Structure formats: structure tokens, C-alpha cells
Amino acid sequence: MAELLPGYSPSFKKPSEILRLSRRRSRSEASKAGVSPFSPGDVTKRVPGLRPFSPGPNKGAGVKRRNPFANLENTVCSPVKRRAESVPECASPEPRALVAARPSCWELGSPSPQPPQFNSVEDVIWGDPLADPLVKTESPEKPATACETPKGSVTFPADWSLKTRLLFTSSQSFSWADHLKAQEEAQGLVMHCRATAVSLPHSIQEPKLSTELRCAFQQSLVHWVHPSFPWVQLFPRIGIDRKMVGKNSPWSHDESLQQVIMSEWALSFTSLYNLLKAKLCPYFYVCTYQFTVLFRAAGLAGSDVITAVMSPTTRGLREAMKNEGITFTQPLVEEDPSKKQKNSEANSQGDITPKKENGNTETDEVSDESDEDESFSWLEEMGVEDKIKKPDSISIKLRKEKNEVKLDHKPESVVLVKGTNTFTLLNFLINCKSIVAAAGPQAGLPPTLLSPVAFRGATMQTLKARSVNVKTQVRSGYKDQFSLEITGPIMPHSLHSLTMLLQSAQRGSFSAGFYSHDPTAVFNTPIHPQAAKEISADLQNCGLHPSTVEQLSQVNQLGKLSLRHLELSDYRYTWKS
Template sequence: HRSFSESDKPSPESTELPVDWSIKTRLLFTSSQPFTWADHLKAQEEAQGVVQHCRATEVTLPQSIQDPKLCTELRCAFQQSLVYWLHPAFPWLSLFPRIGADRKMSAKTSPWSNDESLQRILMSDWSVSFTSLYNLLKTKLCPYFYVCTYQFTILFRASGLAGNDVITALMSPTTRGIREAMKNEGIEFSLPLVKESGHEKKTASGTSLGHAEEQAISDEDEEESFSWLEEMGVQDKIKKPDILSIKLRKEKHEVQMDHRPESVVLVKGTNTFTLLNFLINCKSLIATSGPQAGLPPTLLSPIAFRGATMQMLKARSVNVKTQVVSGYKDQFSLEITGPVMPHSLHAMTMLLGSSQRGSFSAGLYTHEPTAVFNICPPVDKVLGKETVREELANCGLHPKTLDQLSQTPVLGKSSLRNVEMSDYLYNWRA
């Protein structure tokens, strides 16, 4: 258990949690009330939950459920909150997380690793699925989705979410190579954590990128005059122009930020469509060697799309006796594992408020490379809650979840780690 520093002070109590755009790998809920209602769903409840998900049925549970074990509505809604959609799907391979998953995957067979025609089929299938997701997003029928490659993750969000009035895509971590390639494709993007102030370009950590602008003469002029001196063979007698060392310093910094949260890239509006095409044709999207060779990136979505497979987060309840002064006390816990997306986390906390009589605590385990998705990107025009509710009414999410996801992010580069609900009020720590 990590100790909390000053910046980790618990939040003031509130009826809502801040939005968390990171993907969780595991949630561990504990409560003094049992979670036995979550076990052994009847076949009918399981079926009903699946249908409720597919038809985006809005379930509103009473604030407190007297006997959760007998509450069919609760159990169906629980099943509904466990559904997610995935492409590609190979039952013997765990397709999330992809970053740092080589060791886990190494013993598994991948029939496509040396078969180019099979790789082409997988990739064209993937392109169809990816395009389908993007079209759903554009028409506001899908709220957001993730593209998980073996090196970076991209979060695409519909217009109206996270306080933005256009489609946004956050990509992290990036390298100078991929940023250059994007520039060459004409994709406009910004580096929100690399702040520009006056003449000095500073990164979020405050280190300077060098005073290139102070050079009155442009790079090219300098370089041209220098190559002319070189032709005359006198370049060694003259001090090398400073502009080159400045350029090198700038490049060194750009490379230093590679693979780190600071390298997060933001793409907005129609540029996200150019990004889609770039990714479909991008060779470095897929590993060429190692256990992930030839495997297209994982697409994760809250709703169905072409070529997607319906998956379920795994849930299991455990009862633990904990020692207290007077003897032993029952402590009940519920563990959820799998790629837990933001809407699932919200749906679960709403459910558990009702089932655990407004009192539970949760440990949240983040897929660390996605924590940076909680930065607050610059917003041109903030949309009101009502507008977002209207525009995204058919995106498949509960209106309350939608309200939460349309909030402006406040967690910065961190993510929720502990959540306490007591008497229907939240305290949280990031």
C-alpha cells in the first residue's frame, strides 16, 4: 500500500467522482455488506443483461436495495455493466494490455507470425473494424474507443466528451519518428504537455528547449552559408554556427521526451480522420518480430461495431474474515478483472451505491500508460450538459454516465487509485 503524499490529500466529499479516462486492469471493491448477489446469475438474468446492453436499456435502481440477493433488476444491470467489445479476438491470447505484454504472450502460438497472406487478411479485417468504429463515433453513436498497439495507445472521443466540441484523439506515448511521420502526412497535432511560452518552449516539467528563436538568421540561411564555407575548405577555421548545436539540443530534448507521458499528442476535428488513414497504412503499427509479430492492434469499445466480439469482464466475490478488537468481522469483496473502461467504472459505482447501501471502498488498478489520458486538453468551446445529453442520446450510455464523461478532466497525468463511498458520498485519491 503506498503512502499518500501532500498532493494525495483526499478529495472533499461529493456525490460524483471525477472522470477517469485511463483503462483499469482490475477493480477490488470491499464492503461490510455481502456481494453474494453478484454470484451465480440465473440463465435468464444473464440473457436479460446481455439484451439490456445491446439495446442500451437505461436502468435506474432504487437508492437502496433491501435484499440485493432477491433483486433481479440489480443482477441484470450488473451483467449489463460487464459487457465490452473487442477486435481482434483470439481466445487463447490475452489482447489487453498490449504494451509490455510480450512475456505473457511468448508461449502462445500465432499462426500468422510467418504468414504474410494471413497477416494481410487480418489487417484488412482490422481496417474495416477500425473504420466502422470511427464512423460510429462521428455520428455520435459510439462515445469513445481505444486503439491499443504494442507501443502506444490512442483514445478517440466523440464530440461533446471531456468538454470538447469536436472529435479528439489522444495518443501516448509517442516517438519523434512517429510525430515526424504524422507531420509528413499533413496531420495537425499539438503536444499539450509541452507548453510554449514566449520565445522559450518549455516542457511540462519546466526544462527549456533552447532559444532557437533568438537566432535572427533562419536555420536554412545558416546551413547554406556553412556548406559554402565547407566547399572552400575553410570550415575548420571558423567556429561552427551555434544554430546547429541549438538544433541538436532541441532534437535531443525531443528524443528525451519519447516514450514518456509528456510525449502525448492531441489531434482534433477532421485531422482525426487523416489520423485514421495514417494508422491504417502505418507499417510501424504492428510488431515485425517477437510474440506480437503480425498481430493487429486491439480495438476496445463500449458498444458493438463491425467485426467486434462481445466479451465480459470477469467478476468474482470473496468473503474474508478480518480481525478486529472484538474478534472477527466479515469483510466482503468483489473483484472485477479485464479492460475496465471509464463507462464501466461509472456504471459499477452507481450499482454498488444501491446494492451496498451507499457504503463501499475500492482499489483501482490502472494500466499506467493510459493515465495521461486524464490531462485537460485546451477547449475552444464548452458545451452544456443538456446539449451533450441531446447530441449523444443514442451513444449507448446511461445519461448519468454520459454526464460524467462530458466533464472536463481534472486528474492531470494521474488516475483514480482509491475510492470510498460512505453514506452515498464519495472520497477519492489519485
Template sequence: KDLHFPVSIPHVSSPPSTEFPADWSIKTRLLFTSSQPFTWAEHLKAQEEAQGFAQHCRGTSVNFPQSIQEPKLSVELRCAFQQSLIYWLHPSLPWLQLFPRIGADRKIAGKARLWSHDEALQQVLMSEWSVSFTSLYNLLKAKLCPYFYVCTYQFTVLFRAAGLAGTDVITAVVSPTTRGLREAMRNEGIEFSLPLNAPHHNLSVFPRHQGVSDDESFSWLEEMGVQDKIKKPDAVSIKLRKEKHEVQMDHKPESVALVKGTNTFTLLNFLINCKSLVAAAGPQAGLPPTLLSPVAFRGATMQTLKARSINVKAQVHSCYNDIFSLEIMGPIMPHCLHALTMLLKSAQRGAFSAVLYTHEPTAVFNTNTERILNKETVCKDLMKCGLHLKTLDQLIQSPTLGKSAIRLLEMRDYAYTWKS
């Protein structure tokens, strides 16, 4: 069915480039539009679907010429398209939508939850989940999985292999956090920083053993001989001020916590044993967090993103033109966005636009982690992680988008511009 909507081209804020920056947020929907049809993405044959699954499982990288003359007739293109839509999920409960989890109570409510009153069943679900989570971490450590997400009903964690996002150690980014969660992590001995909280550096590196004492910070007033003129804040008011600041950033992007190196393993154990990881009441009660990964792991099920092409009549300067569009729905991870753009570049002759819908709580994963690395050795180690080498090259770069995510991506004459 034709859809009618006016197309306004937003102002694009980046200079044209052959590549767009890595976007570590999870997208819920992509809408690609082009003046060339997307018929090549429709009605895949059983053989093409099977080939796409096999290519994914074997980590086959397919490279295409700059332009495919007859995309509709290209079996390779259709197989690669199927390959790019695959992701891995745990737990798999087909009657429940397991992503997103934050703010999903209404979607999950009313669905029969066999485990909500069954303690034994909850324990089985959690022990299976722990096995899957540990399996993913081991794959990540061995650089056989590039990254994965742990989506709880309150926060999301992105684990990245050493070598990705400009860092030479494993990193885990947790967002949003609350004072309670940060306290619990500190008590477990997990060292973390709050990268978006730099002005308050006294709050930024944990555990809190080091730092200038409040007495020392007043010694310079004594040297100037003005200590009597200034009311020295007592320990209680200093503590209250810190606590107020801590609580003010709860649930906000600024509360993002960054965990590095061996601390990520401590974080894994903390999450496995953390009682508040699973809702105690409400529609998500007893449901383990969702694990999302680009590659297979123990206990995972293979899922595919939903794709459909739509013919749109778009109004450009008072006349209607045919605009073809391709919609992708589901948890769209960073590698998937990149893989799709590589296919579209060849199939749509270097010209298309995309509107990207972000799962907002994950936009902050684009915060820079500030570690420089020796790119050559790292890239070589990551070559078996299941990603296309060009995609891997994008994800190795240090994040540049800050707290924002790409909203609009446009390709003209094989060059990208984007707006975040």
C-alpha cells in the same frame, strides 16, 4: 476461501462529493470492499444473464432507488450488473489475451501463432482490422459510439466523440509517442499538439510552418548593442538541442500527442497504412492492434469482464472483521467503472471502497484537452451513444486528473472521496 490481510485506510486527498471525476485510463482490475455482502453479484441465472445482454445491446438505462432493500432478491440489479460487465473487442483470438498489449510479449509467447509466417493470412487479419477500425470511427463521428481505444504493442490511442472530455470536436490522444512516430505523423500532414510539453511551445504545434526564426530572436540583442558579447548559437546546435529534447521525452507520459477535429480522420488513415503499427518480429508479430469499445461495431465480439466475490477477514485494530469484496478483472473502461459504482451505491447502501489497478501507459489520457463547449446541445446529440445518461454526464466534463489516475475510491454516506 477466506483471505487475511491488514487493511490500512490511505489518506484520501479529495473533499467529499456526489460524483468522482472521469478517469480515462483503462483499469485492469477493480477490488471493491464493503461491510455488506455482494451475494447479489453471484451465480446469475441464465435468464438474468440473457436480460443483461439484451439491455446492453438495446442501450437500456436502468435507474435504481438510493437503497435496494434486498439486493440478493433484485432481478433488476443482477441484470444491470451483467449489462455493466460487457465490452466489445477485435480481433478475437480466444487463446490469446489481447489486452494489455504494451509489455505483453511474455504472456503471448509460446501460444501457437498461425499467422506469424503466413503473409496471406496476415493480410486478411489486417484488412478485417481496417474494416473494424473504420466502422468504429464512423460510429464515433455519428455520436453512436462515445469513445474507443486502439491498443498497439508500443502505444495506445484513445478516440473520443465530439462533446466528451470538455471538447466540441472529435479528439484522439496518442501515448506514448517517439520522435519517429511524431515525424511520421507530421509527414502525413497530421496536426497535433503536445499538451504536457507546454514550456517548449516551439515543439508543440505541428506541422512546423510557423514560428519565430532564430535570427529574429537575436534582433533584440542587437537593439541593446550587446550582440557581440553573446555567442549566437548556430543553426546546427539549435537543431541538436531540439532533437535532444525530442528524444528525451520519448516513451514518457510527456510525449502524449493530442489530435483534434478532421485531423483524427487523417490519423485513422495513417494508422491503417502504418507499417510499424504491427510488430515485425517477436511474440506479437503480425497481430493487429486490439480495438476496445463500449458498443458493438463491425467485426467485434461481445466479451464480459470476469467478476467474483470473495469473503475477506480484515484486521482492524487487532480484531478481525468480516469484509466482503467483489473483484472485477479485464479491460475496464471509464463508462464501466462509473456504471458499477452506480449499482454499488444502491446495493451497498452508499458505503464501499475500491482499489483501482491502472494500465499505467493509459493514465496520461486524463490530460486536459482545453476546449470549452456548449454542454446542452452536445449532451442531446450524444444521448444515443449507448451510455447511461449519468455516466455520459460524467464523461462530458473536462478531465481534471492530469497525468494521474484514481487509485482509491471511497464512498461513505453516499459521498465520494478519492486518491489519485
């Protein structure tokens, strides 16, 4: 065929001949320049787009063979180059020196990266995909989370979640917390009832000989509960049906007994709210088998009014609250963008009327109905309203409620009630039959009331404390490790009081692991009010230590998380949530 067609050249069928000519050309060029015939380093310097050769022995081969099927399009945007761009730095086979020398497009203040410059077709074909300056070589540093303080702080943020277990560990012994004397135990109970504030020294050399420390430890373990049935677990109430199976509950099938128990519970609940309103009780919890409610006095969590936080909730519960006239907000639910735009336009036009906190008022319902009418008005204008089937009102309502149902039993379903609406919530909970289980192990059992101070019908109880000494293996042998375990319904004031005691007793060094009741972690959600003034003066008679009141008065910082780990080193705290 070559003889018939003079312009035809079957050279592509003989790559060895092409390589031989290429080597001869490279040797001739090298001899003219007065250098060795071939050197991988020299070729890299002479042709910047060439890939470096492997460190294996050179068997006389010249430059790397050119791909005869390559062209400009499929080389610049080749799959190899795309894969190289997606390969992270840790998986790159390129030396770190080359990566560090190349400019990174993540550096702040650096000019925008320029596209690679190719001087010839070979530069494009032989170009190293990893030499592209657009390739991302370094990942940006992750911003430090707000939940960690690397430098430490003299205090730690308030945690409004209920704890079920605390585990403190230290290199110093916790033997001082064991086997309290009868006099020390009695003195600690009296100190709690009289709200005696204890000021301990900065460091205690002999904690076991300090009677004041041991009495203060007993004082920090006291809390008040209603109702009280020693054979029944009253906290937590959510998800404990299996543990309560087989327990004797005479009220579950006796309606008259249920009425007596519920009437006493209503009196205790009302007594607690009156103490809260008078600022003689800082806060209390209402624990049902479905949700938990935290009532806080005015001045706590940065709010100048009484607040109540409820979680988790369901759409049915929220609808029942709206029907009772309870105004509330959902802090973790983002507002509808269309409504947000309408509100901003109304505010810009001078409408400063405060918006009600509950989402569906009568005006909102009217506006929603008008929006529905407007959405189908264009069908009437076109004259096809009879030919197209419009969704009925039930379908429209279900579509709107779909997003609300998705929030059920999730942290985002948390509800916030403020001011006088908390009293309406009190009456709603007293008269609501659904807060008491109708069947199952918890049938007929009223919600658990937890408070740091005494109230009508309450029972004094103490947290359980147990110290353990273990030996941990280190390089040189074994080292003594001491731990203190606290179990029970641990409220925020107990957590702060215990850390203050351990700070002095353990010489400013310990670590702690916290086990929270998950449904209550969302109670740390900030409510964004104006800061209250003269908080300490108003709450000086609430029964808590002044430093504890100061901590609980701060605006929430943990969001919908809770403290998981706390460490004290050289009298400075670091924490994780």
C-alpha cells in the same frame, strides 16, 4: 616574564582564578540586591541571553564560563547558530511551550521579524541560538491536493485511463453478484444491446432477490473487442511479450494470412470511427504494442469536436505524423519562452491569425534557419568567421532534437489531435506498418480495438467478476469483510456503471482500489477547450446511461494521474489519485 613586562598578565592561563572572581562578584551583587547568591531562574530573567542550566545538582558553579576565544563575528554567525536554524521543529530540544510562545515568521499578516537586540557583549556571546526570532519554528501547512475531497461529493471525476483490475470491499455481502441465472444473464446482454437505461432505487434491502440489479450488473460487464483470439491476451498490449511467448500464432509467418487479418481490422477501425462521428459511439481505444490511442466523440471531456489522444509517443512517430500533414499539440510540453514572447508580441500588435497546433510548420523552419544565421552574423562583423569553427547543420539539428528525444516513452510525450485531423490520423494508422510488430511474440498481430458499443467485426466479451468473503481481526474478535474483484479491460463507462450499482446494493458504503494501465493515465490531461453546449441531447443515442454521459462530458480534472482509491460513505464519494 611578568616581572620583566609589567603590563603582561598570564591570567588567561588560570581559568579557575577567573571563575572564583566571577563567583565572588555575582555573590556581592546578589547580596546587595537582597536575593539568594545564585538561582538559575533568576539569572535567566536577569540576563535574557543566557542559556538555561541543566536540571542537575548545582555544585557551586556560577554563571557558565565565557569562551575566551569568542568574539562578535564568530558568535552571531556561528556554526551552532546555523545548524540550529536548519534543525526542524520536531528535532528541537526546546520545550514546545517556548516554541509556541515565540512569534513565527510563517504567520500571515504578521510584521516582518526584527533582528535580535543585544545589550552587551555577554548577550551576544551567551545568546541562545534557538531564541532567535528569525529561526523557523513551524513549517507552513501543505495545501490540500486537488485530488482529494475531504468533505465528499455526490459524484467523482471521470477517469479516462484503462483499468486492469477493480477491488471493491464492503461490510455488506457481494453474494448477489455470484451465479447469475441463465435468464438474468440473457436479459443483461439484451439490455446492453438495446442500450436500456436502468434506474435503481436509492437503497436495496435484499440485493440477492433483486432481478433488476443482477441484470444491470451483467449489462455493465459487457464490452466489444476486435480482433478476438481466445488463446491470446489482447489487453494490455504494452510489455506483455513474456506472457505471449509460446502462444500459437499462425499469422506470424504467413504473409497472406496477415493481409487478411489487417484488411478486416481496417474495416472494423473505419466502422468504429464512423459510429464515433455519428455520435452513436462515445469513444473507443486502439491498443498497439507501442502506444495507445483514445478517440472521443464531440461533446466528451469538454470538447465540442472529435479528439484523439495518443501516448506514449516517440520523436520518429511524431515526425511521421507531421509528414502526413497531421496537426497536433503536446499539452504537457511547455512552449519555448522565446517563441512565447514572440507570439505575445505578435498578438499585441494585432496579429490574430490562429497558430497551427503542430510545432514545426514551414514558417517555423524558416524562422529557425534565420535565427541560426543571425546567431553567427556577429562573427562575420568581427572578421573572425574563418578562424572559429562553426557547428555544422547536423550538430545544430541534433542539439535541437535532444529535448524532443528526452520525451520519448514518457507521459509528457502525449499527443492531442482535434477535429478533422482525427480522420487523417485514422488513415495514417491504417497505412502505418510500424503499428504491427515485425518480430517477436506479437508479430503480425493487429492492434486491439476496445469499444463500449458494437461495431463491424467486433466480438462481445464480458469482464470477470469474483466475490470473496474473508474474516479480518478487530479488537473484539473477527469481523466479516466482503470483497468483489473485477478483472479485464475496464473502460470508463464500466467503472461508472459499477459504482452506481454498488451504491444501491451496498447501501451507500464501500471502498475500492483501482489498478490502472499506466500508459493510459495521461489520457486525463485537460485539453482546455470551450465548453460544449447541448451535450446530453447530442449523445443520447450513444449507448450509455445518461448519468454516465454527464460524467464523461465534464472537463478532465485529474491531470496526468488516474484514480487509485475511491470510497463511498453515506452516499458521498472521496477519492485519491
